[in-house]
Amino acid sequence: MSFFEYGTQQLINALSIGSLYALMAIGLAMVFSILRLINFAHGDLMMVASYTALFLLIGGSPFLGAAIAAVVIAAIAGLAMERVAYRPIRGAPDVAMLLTSFAVTIILENAAVLTVGARSRAFPAPPFLSTVFTLGNLTVSSVNVVAIITTAILLVLLTLFVRRTDTGISMRAAAEDLVAAQLMGININRVIAYAFAIGSGLAGVAGLLCAAKVGKVDPFMGFSPVLKAFIAAVIGGFGTIPGAVVGGYVLGFLEIFLQATLPGQSSAYRDAFVFGILILVLLIRPNGILGVQEREEI
Amino acid sequence: MDDSLSRSASITQPAPWQRYAGVATPLLLLLLVTFYLQWAGSAYIQRVWIILGLDIILVTSLNLFNGFTGVFSLGHVGFMAIGAYVSAILTLPLEKKATNLPDLPAWLAHTQLGFLPAILIGGLAATLVALVIGRPVLRLSGHYVAVATLAFLVIVRVILINATPYTRGSRTFSGTPAYTTVWWVYAWAVVTVYVAWRVLRSPYGRAMLAQREDRAAARSIGVRVLRSRMWAFGISAFLTGVAGALWGHYILSFSPNAFYFAETFSIITMLVVGGMGSISGSVIGTILVVLLSEVLRNLEGGFSLGVVQIPSLYGMSQILMAILFIIILIFRREGLMGGHEIDLTRLYVPDFWQSLFRRKEV
Numbered sequence: 001m002s003f004f005e006y007g008t009q010q011l012i013n014a015l016s017i018g019s020l021y022a023l024m025a026i027g028l029a030m031v032f033s034i035l036r037l038i039n040f041a042h043g044d045l046m047m048v049a050s051y052t053a054l055f056l057l058i059g060g061s062p063f064l065g066a067a068i069a070a071v072v073i074a075a076i077a078g079l080a081m082e083r084v085a086y087r088p089i090r091g092a093p094d095v096a097m098l099l100t101s102f103a104v105t106i107i108l109e110n111a112a113v114l115t116v117g118a119r120s121r122a123f124p125a126p127p128f129l130s131t132v133f134t135l136g137n138l139t140v141s142s143v144n145v146v147a148i149i150t151t152a153i154l155l156v157l158l159t160l161f162v163r164r165t166d167t168g169i170s171m172r173a174a175a176e177d178l179v180a181a182q183l184m185g186i187n188i189n190r191v192i193a194y195a196f197a198i199g200s201g202l203a204g205v206a207g208l209l210c211a212a213k214v215g216k217v218d219p220f221m222g223f224s225p226v227l228k229a230f231i232a233a234v235i236g237g238f239g240t241i242p243g244a245v246v247g248g249y250v251l252g253f254l255e256i257f258l259q260a261t262l263p264g265q266s267s268a269y270r271d272a273f274v275f276g277i278l279i280l281v282l283l284i285r286p287n288g289i290l291g292v293q294e295r296e297e298i
Numbered sequence: 299m300d301d302s303l304s305r306s307a308s309i310t311q312p313a314p315w316q317r318y319a320g321v322a323t324p325l326l327l328l329l330l331v332t333f334y335l336q337w338a339g340s341a342y343i344q345r346v347w348i349i350l351g352l353d354i355i356l357v358t359s360l361n362l363f364n365g366f367t368g369v370f371s372l373g374h375v376g377f378m379a380i381g382a383y384v385s386a387i388l389t390l391p392l393e394k395k396a397t398n399l400p401d402l403p404a405w406l407a408h409t410q411l412g413f414l415p416a417i418l419i420g421g422l423a424a425t426l427v428a429l430v431i432g433r434p435v436l437r438l439s440g441h442y443v444a445v446a447t448l449a450f451l452v453i454v455r456v457i458l459i460n461a462t463p464y465t466r467g468s469r470t471f472s473g474t475p476a477y478t479t480v481w482w483v484y485a486w487a488v489v490t491v492y493v494a495w496r497v498l499r500s501p502y503g504r505a506m507l508a509q510r511e512d513r514a515a516a517r518s519i520g521v522r523v524l525r526s527r528m529w530a531f532g533i534s535a536f537l538t539g540v541a542g543a544l545w546g547h548y549i550l551s552f553s554p555n556a557f558y559f560a561e562t563f564s565i566i567t568m569l570v571v572g573g574m575g576s577i578s579g580s581v582i583g584t585i586l587v588v589l590l591s592e593v594l595r596n597l598e599g600g601f602s603l604g605v606v607q608i609p610s611l612y613g614m615s616q617i618l619m620a621i622l623f624i625i626i627l628i629f630r631r632e633g634l635m636g637g638h639e640i641d642l643t644r645l646y647v648p649d650f651w652q653s654l655f656r657r658k659e660v
Contacts, residue, residue, distance in 0.1 A: 038441060088628045094441040095370045096627050099570065102563055103620040103627075110613035110620075223559070227452065234445065272456040275449040282446050283434050 005137045010256050016144035016213075018252020019151035023206040024229030025236065025244035026158065027078075027199025033175035033239035034195055035090060037097040041081060041104035043226025045200045046207030048108070049074040050217040051116060053208055054123055063126040071204040078200025079193055087189075105223075112219035120218035129212040147209045154202065155245060162241060167194055175239065231278045312643045320643030325488065332480055344480065350588045351483035352545050355490045357568045358580045359537035362494045363530045365575035366503060368510030369436065371531070372562060373447030374538050376454035377424035379557035381539030382546035383458065383465055385420035386474040389413060389547070394473040401463035413477040417486075417543040424539025425532045432531040436524055439513075451562065458554040470553045478548035486544060490537050494577050502529045510575075564591075567623050573633025578640040583633065587619070594618055 024042065031039050049070040056066035085104050089097055125143070132141045162168035167190075173181040174191045182188050203222075210225060211217045228251060233239075236247025254277065258270045312320070335347050360374050388411045390398070395407050411419070435446045459468045497503045505526035508516035513523060546552060564587075572583020594615030626633065644650040 038445070085624055089624075092627070092631060095444060096631055098370075098441055098444055099566060100624055100627050102566075103623045106563060106620040107617050110616045113613045114611055114617075227448075230445070231449075268460045269456060272453045272460075275452045275456075278449045279431075279435065279446045282438055282442055 009138055012144055014253040014256040016147045018249035019147045020206050021229050021232040021251050022245045022248025023202045024225055025232040025248045026241055027203050028229055028233045029239055029244035030195040030199045036094055040101040042203055043222025044105055044108040045074045045078055045203040046222040048077045049204030049207035050211035054217055057124050067208055071201045074204025075197040075201040078196040082196040109219050120216045123211040123217050125212040143212045235281050316643050316646040319646045323642050346592055348480050348483050351487045352541055353584045353588055354487045354581055355541040356565050357584045358490045358494050359534045360569055361580040363534035366506040367527050367530045370444040371447040372444050373450040375557045375562045376451045377535040377538040378542035379454055380424045381420035381542030384423045385416040385543030386546045388416040389475050398473050417540055420543035421536040421539035424535040428531050428535030432528050436527040455554050470551050472551040474546055474550045478544045483544055486540055506530050570633055573635035575637040576635040576639055579633055579635030
């Protein structure tokens, strides 16, 4: 395999994993920018979406229908989460909100264990998501390509939404200054609901892609991705959508780079390095690469 | 909380005997209950009692940092893991080391320490790590610390899983000698509560509270914010490491999974239920949550309500605890004690009893 081919191979890997992180990080960043809530339960929406799709597929539904239903259910779950747990605690200290989201995670994961069982199940991905094709010396799995393309399309749509529609503009206003936005007559509850619905829908898409990629689903599948997405959001400067996207791709490239370059044994420590980088970013550049937030330090 | 201080100051100071009696009462009660359970309790009750003691150490030492400094650490279970593994490796009998951990470096493979030195080294190892990571991390504020310490927890887990020669990786670490008794646990629990109480009343403790209430004001009167946080972090990590060591020598077989999100959440629930910043709150919150979760766990297996048979619902107890936790965060964020302390000296002040029975005068 030539150097060029090797590079292309790793590029595809990095882009596809980066796409997943970006999709997840957007939801975290949208909610954070408005509410200053770090929503750890965001990862469980991946689980909600993939189980929904799993059961519909088992029931014989076509993949597209199952996927759309899964994303809608994830969005509804996100809305419900906001209404039941986060709205009553809105405006509380940051840590109280963070802890609430932990509790929501515990509830969702245990509820999943209760209803569908703790063991993992195979995810019946359709052929276009589960084939591996070869181009010369390259081996590319189709799910990676689909992940990259889907994310690109969703990013364009999201950008259009945030820039061109009234709701999108209200959302940006609320992120800038919640109180001022409210005084300007923006319906905050509606904006927050939109943020949750869109973020959760994107998490649902990420969940489907992740399930197809890994080939199985389990109740705890969202835990590790949400931590990673969270790092992505921090790297990009928590609270901006472009930052979350950039952070997602940076993290994807970083992970693949570490995996490729760390010598033998130590590549198992990849995650330790990645989280070490999170701490470093918090210290050196707490506002991230594109961040615009106030610097909070003692 | 200053309110309570000034109120108690306006009343006549309790005499020394009243103060000693106030301290002796809970100790005596603890001693009696422990003796009674050793004598009459079932194995299950004794087990719950030990777990309760361990959780009291964990929650009180977490409170020493999170409650006193107002900065939220989510990584304390990492210190617990350090204490547990260090102490377990140091006390593992030599022949077990040869079979279970064949790749240990020579100096460790031929060392076997007693329980107390192992506990202390476990605690000190946790402190050392705390001081190294605390220096950069504790400069941050708000939830940035929470996030950075969570990252620390993940890093500890990755290292535990991969440092196979020392920890057996993700496989179960077994063969730990069963040294932990109820007396060891409660001796350390008393030490922990005492240390927390001393810290709270020391200049360092006052500095912690001052920077918690208002960073700028505290700084302006000469409080060194980072230093006071470092003290709290170091002491708290030591006690958490000790609790981890005691836990390891009680549970005997454990793997890195024990020191992760579930444990973190359970300790934080106890802390928040009791009320951050209050030492008696930590103890009370721990007692309530441990007892409640034991009750719920027993119900999980299914039970019958007259003619209605409730099926077994494993995981339900965790869901109910999490719901309770959210309700407390929404309706009583300051926890049961709300930063106040229970002062048992009052039991020995005649005025207190009279005030209980006196009619309120209009």
